[in-house]
Amino acid sequence: xxxxRVLDKRMKMSEIREKAKALGLTPGAMKKAELxxxxxxxxxxxxxxxxxxxxxxxxxRRFRQDCLKTEGSVKVSVLEGALGLSAKxxxxxxxxxxxxxxxxxxxxxxxxxxxxxTNTLHILYxxxxxxxxxxxxxxxxxxxxxxxxxxxxxxxxxxxxxLQAVGPTRLSVYSSWKRPLDKLLRIHPQSWDxxxxxxxxxxIVVLAKFKTPVSCKKIHSEIAAHRDVSLNSIIGALSRYCxxxxxxxxxxKWQLADWATQVVKT
Numbered sequence: 478x479x480x481x482r483v484l485d486k487r488m489k490m491s492e493i494r495e496k497a498k499a500l501g502l503t504p505g506a507m508k509k510a511e512l513x514x515x516x517x518x519x520x521x522x523x524x525x526x527x528x529x530x531x532x533x534x535x536x537x538r539r540f541r542q543d544c545l546k547t548e549g550s551v552k553v554s555v556l557e558g559a560l561g562l563s564a565k566x567x568x569x570x571x572x573x574x575x576x577x578x579x580x581x582x583x584x585x586x587x588x589x590x591x592x593x594x595t596n597t598l599h600i601l602y603x604x605x606x607x608x609x610x611x612x613x614x615x616x617x618x619x620x621x622x623x624x625x626x627x628x629x630x631x632x633x634x635x636x637x638x639x640l641q642a643v644g645p646t647r648l649s650v651y652s653s654w655k656r657p658l659d660k661l662l663r664i665h666p667q668s669w670d671x672x673x674x675x676x677x678x679x680x681i682v683v684l685a686k687f688k689t690p691v692s693c694k695k696i697h698s699e700i701a702a703h704r705d706v707s708l709n710s711i712i713g714a715l716s717r718y719c720x721x722x723x724x725x726x727x728x729x730k731w732q733l734a735d736w737a738t739q740v741v742k743t
Contacts, residue, residue: 598647
């Protein structure tokens with residue numbers, strides 16, 4: 478796992494709170510150790526601050542010395558009457574192609590620890606409260622199709638899970654791919670990583686480049702110059718993300734949906 482340089486150890490608590498808010502966290506009444514662990518988890522690191530017991534292996538982390546002084550801090554557990562920090566923190570999950578095809582999502586092992594004995598979940602996003610079946614042995618949530626469709630999720634996107642309550646178990650879910658959309662719509666095609674980004678995003682880059690309706694064949698030729706992709710795959714992606722991202726302009730041509738077009742023009 479890459480080293481996560483979370484914070485400078487000289488930062489004040491007020492600065493730590495601002496950092497947390499910038500990552501979309503709600504500090505609330507979290508103490509310093511809790512908040513730093515929340516930031517570590519959100520940024521993709523191990524939420525281990527204050528839990529080293531004097532044996533921290535991460536010698537090049539900024540908070541190492543501060544962490545060693547904080548060793549022995551007590552975790553709040555579900556059994557003590559409140560959700561523990563590991564449950565409160567948004568857990569990032571990278572979506573796989575096979576999950577999209579089956580409409581399922583597999584949650585991280587540590588998050589599943591808080592859901593023992595659960596066979597249904599309340600999935601919360603926007604104004605939706607959807608009850609879905611949960612296979613505890615496989616950590617698998619079934620019936621995720623509606624969320625994937627509503628948020629136009631593609632392979633490689635980050636989806637975040639946050640445990641809101643247990644008995645019944647309630648998980649809030651959100652995605653982050655739209656956050657850099659304005660940058661994506663303005664990116665220069667020559668600097669775009671065509672091979673390692675989703676087909677959805679590659680099509681967005683092509684349509685943003687031309688700023689006018691483009692035929693499926695033209696979209697295909699632009700992308701096929703950089704990666705191996707079939708025309709049918711292009712047509713499938715256009716249809717899958719229509720009308721949320723792409724719009725059928727008629728005569729076999731496609732353009733960005735209205736809201737995306739406005740981002741390009743501003």
